[in-house]
Amino acid sequence: MKKQCYFNQHNISHIDYKDTEVLKKFVNPHGRMISRKRTGISAKYQRQLATAVKRARFMGLLPYVAR
Amino acid sequence: MDETQSDVRVNVYEIGYLLVSSVPEEKVASEAEAVKSIITKAGASVIAEETPHSERLAYTMRKKTVSGSYDKYDSAYFGWIKFEVASNVIESIKTSVEIHPTVLRMLMISTVKENTYLGKRAIAIAEDFSPSVKKNGGDKSSVAERAPFTITKAVEDEKVAPSAPATVEDMDKSIDAMVKEV
Numbered sequence: 001m002k003k004q005c006y007f008n009q010h011n012i013s014h015i016d017y018k019d020t021e022v023l024k025k026f027v028n029p030h031g032r033m034i035s036r037k038r039t040g041i042s043a044k045y046q047r048q049l050a051t052a053v054k055r056a057r058f059m060g061l062l063p064y065v066a067r
Numbered sequence: 068m069d070e071t072q073s074d075v076r077v078n079v080y081e082i083g084y085l086l087v088s089s090v091p092e093e094k095v096a097s098e099a100e101a102v103k104s105i106i107t108k109a110g111a112s113v114i115a116e117e118t119p120h121s122e123r124l125a126y127t128m129r130k131k132t133v134s135g136s137y138d139k140y141d142s143a144y145f146g147w148i149k150f151e152v153a154s155n156v157i158e159s160i161k162t163s164v165e166i167h168p169t170v171l172r173m174l175m176i177s178t179v180k181e182n183t184y185l186g187k188r189a190i191a192i193a194e195d196f197s198p199s200v201k202k203n204g205g206d207k208s209s210v211a212e213r214a215p216f217t218i219t220k221a222v223e224d225e226k227v228a229p230s231a232p233a234t235v236e237d238m239d240k241s242i243d244a245m246v247k248e249v
Contacts, residue, residue, distance in 0.1 A: 010192050014183035017176075018083070018147065021193040022185065059083055059174055060124035060143065 003040030007048075015048040017055035020062060027053065031066040075155045079114065081178045082106065082150075082164060085143040085171040086119050087130065095119050095144050098169050103148060105163045111152035114180060119146030130171050143171050149178065 007015065017023070026034050026041075026049055033053055036046045056062040086098055099119050107113065122145040129137040152160065157175070164173050185192060 012185070012192075014179060014181070016183040016185065017174075019185045019189040021189040025193055055083075055174060055176065057125070059085065059145065059172065060126060060128060061122070061145070063125035066125075 005040070005042040005045060007041060007045040012045075015045065015052045017052040017059070018061070019052075020056055023049070023053050023056055023062060027062065029066065031063040075153050077151055078154050078157075079149065079151050079178050079180050080157060080175060081147060082160075082173060082175050083145070083147040084119075084164060084173040085122075085124075085128070085145055086169050087138070087171045088121070088140055088142045088144070089138075090144065090169050092121075098144075099146050102146075102164060102167060102170065105167070106148060106150055106152070106160055109152060109156045109160050109163075111150040111156075111160070114149045114151060115182065115184075116148040117146055119144035128171055140171055151180070 007013075012022075015022070026039055028034055033050060036043065039046065039049075041049065053062060057064050082102075084102060086095060090098055096118060103113065103116065121142060123142050124140065128140050128143070130140065132138055161173075161175050164170060164175075
């Protein structure tokens with residue numbers, strides 16, 4: 001069965017780097033981003049997500065490496 | 068020069084900044100106001116903002132002091148301002164905020180006028196997470212999904228191997244059988 005895009009489902013058109021609660025769902029316990037194959041989100045939002053995670057890391061809201 | 072003048076457009080930007088934790092709690096609002104005044108003095112109109120609040124940083128940050136040594140910070144006050152300004156003054160705003168003495172770090176992004184920040188709504192949305200993605204959230208589950216057959220097979224093998232000689236009599240019989248074969 002095809003997965004539904006998480007951001008399309010919730011009508012989120014722009015991913016904000018400050019929403020760390022959402023971003024945390026797409027990084028693994030080591031702080032690495034989860035691939036699109038496993039997140040099941042569309043290419044458009046995966047690109048936005050990657051940018052948002054990198055911005056959040058720079059501002060110290062998310063870790064570059066954990067543990 | 069004339070070309071660049073004609074290319075000037077009004078865009079929406081957002082500045083996120085971290086104020087050093089050495090600033091006392093009561094002075095945070097005035098420091099935030101100082102950052103805001105840098106932006107408004109350049110002719111920007113503020114669309115939205117959030118006053119800085121103390122935040123524990125994901126990693127230790129360093130800031131160079133006047134003497135040349137580094138101060139380390141494990142927490143900081145995080146605030147942001149979304150504003151609309153002409154594209155030709157944005158570089159000067161950026162450098163002015165960067166060199167502000169109490170600003171530990173800043174990030175300037177180009178964004179849209181509509182609200183993109185979910186805020187408290189984000190927590191509810193994050194909880195309402197689709198199970199297919201949640202399943203892939205952890206490392207262990209992902210390994211299980213990638214190689215379901217090898218893992219189950221390995222478990223089956225382990226179960227079969229020790230269950231063969233269950234009792235001492237069975238073990239003796241199996242040994243006898245092996246000796247006869249040899």
